[in-house]
Structure formats: C-alpha cells, structure tokens
Amino acid sequence: MTTVSSHVLDAVTGTPATGVRLTLIRLGNEAAEVRTGLTDADGRVSGWETAPGPHRIRFDTGAWFAARGIATFYPEVAIDFLADERHCHVPLLLSPFAYSTYRGS
Template sequence: MANGYLTTHVLDTARGLPADGITISLYLLSGNLREKIAQAVTNADGRTDTPILPSGKMTVGQYELVFQTGEYLDQNNLATGEIKFLDEIPIRFGIDDEEAHYHVPLLLSPFGYSTYRGS
C-alpha cells in the first residue's frame, strides 16, 4: 500500500490571512475522464482537517484540484460585480511517486493566484 498523501491550503494574499470556508474538490484524470475522488472545506487555518488524499489512497497519475473561491471572495468584499474574475480555480498536476507527500497550496487574490509544490 502506498504511504504518500496529498495536502493543500489556501492563503488570502489580499488580506494576509488563511482563507476559510473554501470548498475544494479533487479529481483523478485519465484521458478524457475526470473522476471526483474527494472533497473538503478549508478550516480557520486555510487547511483541510485531514489530507485531501490520505495515505493509502495515492496512486501515480494526473490530478486536478478545483477551488471554489467565488463565495469566499464575495463574503470578504474582495470581488466586484456579478461575474467574478476568479470564481473557480482548477490546478492540474501530476504525481509520480506514490510514497511521497505532495502539498499543492493556493495563494489567492481577487485578480490572480499562484501555486507551487510545497512540503
């Protein structure tokens, strides 16, 4: 059984705070297929309470995290207008070592974002 796992968190760079209450979905990609395998909501620290992909569930492959940011931006008066520039943010990445810890955070502002492979 694989011991690797996947974690994520969201930081609100406009406010300089963790972003709480953001729903995150995790998909496993295979060709044109996209299968939802997990969903979580960020806590007060901007993290999920447990790894979004726990130890024993990780496999080599292509994945996508989708961050539902629109409601968070609205609630914190960071978005203007009915149509958000960043309502939903997908991040696609590959896992090639099912024994490793992968950390894919989102640094969020109303008009831009960044990510990286963290530790």
C-alpha cells in the first residue's frame, strides 16, 4: 500500500482552498473510485491509502469557484500520476484561468 495526499492553494488570494472536492481514482482496465473527500481548512487531504499503480486525482474546481461567484475556464482538473511504494503528494496551485502541479513530498 501507499499513501496519497494533496494540498490545494488559491493562487489568486494566496490562501488554502478550503472545501474543494477531490476524487482519487485507480486507473487500469476498469477505472475504480478509491476515495472522495473535501480539502480541510488548510486546503489539504491526507492519509488516503491505495495500491501502487496508475491513478488520477480529480479536483472539482468548477463547483468550488461557482460557490464563490467566480467564473472559471477549468470546471475540473484531473491529474494522472503513478503511485509507487512511497508516499505520493500531489499539490495543486489554482486560479480561475490557470493551474499548476508538481510532485510534492
């Protein structure tokens, strides 16, 4: 097993993005939802366990921006990655018309 975490930051305000819905999906012959949750007050989700292999984290950015009355170009951000035996941290820096990610620690 490996653990997966994420941290979502609002790049416009420089603050944590609280309440973003994330879905962890195991990819393969048939995609399977592993876990869903909301980012906490610090913009984080952590401690999700999964088997190694290809995965996707889907961030429901459209609903998060809509709840704030902000138009966005990206109604969803999907990040595919390979989970290995180490901890996988997948951060997202978010704004209405851009996003970036990297392999965190």
